[in-house]
Amino acid sequence: MLTDYHVHLRPDEPGTTAERHFTAANAERYRAVAEERGIAELGVSEHIHRFYDALDVWDHPFWRQNAADDLESYVAFVREETDLRLGIEADFVPGREDKMANLLDGHPWDYVIGSVHFLREHAVDMPGAFDVWGRGDSAEKVWRRYFETLAAAARSGLYDVMAHPDLVKVWGRARPAPAVDPARFYEPAVEAFLEADVAVEVSTAGLRKPVGEIYPARAFLEMVADAGCPVALSSDAHVPEHVGHEYEAALELLGEVGISEICVFEHRVRRLEHVG
Numbered sequence: 481m482l483t484d485y486h487v488h489l490r491p492d493e494p495g496t497t498a499e500r501h502f503t504a505a506n507a508e509r510y511r512a513v514a515e516e517r518g519i520a521e522l523g524v525s526e527h528i529h530r531f532y533d534a535l536d537v538w539d540h541p542f543w544r545q546n547a548a549d550d551l552e553s554y555v556a557f558v559r560e561e562t563d564l565r566l567g568i569e570a571d572f573v574p575g576r577e578d579k580m581a582n583l584l585d586g587h588p589w590d591y592v593i594g595s596v597h598f599l600r601e602h603a604v605d606m607p608g609a610f611d612v613w614g615r616g617d618s619a620e621k622v623w624r625r626y627f628e629t630l631a632a633a634a635r636s637g638l639y640d641v642m643a644h645p646d647l648v649k650v651w652g653r654a655r656p657a658p659a660v661d662p663a664r665f666y667e668p669a670v671e672a673f674l675e676a677d678v679a680v681e682v683s684t685a686g687l688r689k690p691v692g693e694i695y696p697a698r699a700f701l702e703m704v705a706d707a708g709c710p711v712a713l714s715s716d717a718h719v720p721e722h723v724g725h726e727y728e729a730a731l732e733l734l735g736e737v738g739i740s741e742i743c744v745f746e747h748r749v750r751r752l753e754h755v756g
């Protein structure tokens with residue numbers, strides 16, 4: 481079994497409207513690439529900040545800029561016009577857990593993907609006005625805050641899968657890296673995943689980013705494997721061609737760390753299937 485659950489039906493750039501991208505024909509383009517690459521389980525997980533309903537959870541300027549769509553219409557589109565699994569990528573906003581739970585409740589998700597892009601007002605993966613880097617905080621501090629937030633996100637119980645679990649490394653050498661062994665950041669995160677019984681995403685998206693490496697790093701994934709946390713395999717595609725992107729590398733890494741099963745989700749119930 482191969483899966484691709486963390487998939488966006490449109491790029492993040494402005495002008496990528498729901499009208500143009502939430503169509504049966506566009507979903508079919510993703511399905512065609514998945515079939516070509518042997519991916520049986522395909523789902524979508526649009527960014528929650530693109531729905532105006534999410535402004536109730538967090539009124540951040542970036543979210544305000546992007547909130548243009550109706551969540552209910554997205555859910556109805558995926559359910560009624562596609563054969564894709566229904567997911568959502570929902571940021572963790574500390575202190576707003578109840579609001580997020582309210583927003584997520586009452587929709588027939590197959591899975592909810594939790595992600596940490598922001599540390600308070602600033603993002604780890606966004607250049608420009610909202611960049612967390614270059615504000616005087618050390619790399620150690622940024623990494624520590626990132627992994628603390630990730631652990632809190634897992635423990636919130638809001639999510640089925642934790643996305644791109646070491647996203648903080650996205651810039652590679654273009655941003656400072658901590659001088660210490662990153663294991664000290666991974667350990668408490670893995671403890672939180674285990675306690676929360678949440679799945680950990682193995683994402684090939686990092687191979688397309690400056691860091692040029694799968695999320696999570698091998699040492700992190702080894703800890704995940706040793707702890708026995710379930711993993712979910714995804715590409716974080718934002719265009720059809722990226723569905724199943726470089727899965728050969730992901731399968732090799734999974735094999736090397738001794739992971740032979742991946743998660744399959746239906747109506748927020750998880751089961752494990754043999755990978756490959």
Ligand SMILES: [Zn+2]
Pocket residue numbers: 569595597643644
């Ligand atoms: Zn993300």
Ligand SMILES: [Zn+2]
Pocket residue numbers: 486488569716
């Ligand atoms: Zn994503």
